Amino acid sequence: MGIRESLNQKRRLAAAIAIACVCAGIVFLIWQIKRDAPPSIQQSSKAFFSDDQVNTFVDDASRIPPFEHNGKEALRAYVFSCDGGKTSFIAYVERFPKDSKARLEAMQKNPAAAADAMGMRMRSTIASEIKKPGDAKWVVKDSPEGAKVLDITCPHGKNDDPQPVIP
Numbered sequence: 491m492g493i494r495e496s497l498n499q500k501r502r503l504a505a506a507i508a509i510a511c512v513c514a515g516i517v518f519l520i521w522q523i524k525r526d527a528p529p530s531i532q533q534s535s536k537a538f539f540s541d542d543q544v545n546t547f548v549d550d551a552s553r554i555p556p557f558e559h560n561g562k563e564a565l566r567a568y569v570f571s572c573d574g575g576k577t578s579f580i581a582y583v584e585r586f587p588k589d590s591k592a593r594l595e596a597m598q599k600n601p602a603a604a605a606d607a608m609g610m611r612m613r614s615t616i617a618s619e620i621k622k623p624g625d626a627k628w629v630v631k632d633s634p635e636g637a638k639v640l641d642i643t644c645p646h647g648k649n650d651d652p653q654p655v656i657p
Contacts, residue, residue: 536657540567543583543623548657554594556585570652572644578655581642582620584631590616 537551541562555566565583619628620639629635644650
């Protein structure tokens with residue numbers, strides 16, 4: 491008796507095997523997609539900030555930079571590590587121009603207005619400025635110059651893959 495005859499006689503077993511193969515295929519596809527996906531940046535209610543572009547402190551992520559901290563201007567600091575978190579570095583800092591900061595603060599005070607279509611359009615036009623620590627020139631984050639700042643490399647010429655540090 492061949493395989494075909496056996497499967498015809500045991501239809502439930504054949505159906506169960508077919509379903510198991512399909513499920514295994516789906517699990518394999520999901521595993522492949524997740525394995526090859528870039529690491530996502532975790533969301534946190536806290537964020538790193540810096541008032542000297544060297545040292546960081548943790549504060550509420552909803553704070554809109556720049557703001558005053560110990561008498562100095564504090565900026566949002568994006569911190570990365572190239573050695574699994576043993577050491578870290580500020581890859582770039584971010585601030586919002588005065589008019590953009592005012593619009594963001596107004597949206598924070600009225601979340602319902604920020605959620606509507608006009609609020610979404612307003613949010614998309616609010617540009618932040620970024621720079622690497624020590625650089626004098628600020629650039630718009632969503633610009634070709636900003637893309638260069640966002641191209642994060644490990645310090646000291648390491649070829650490691652920089653990973654974001656979550657406070």
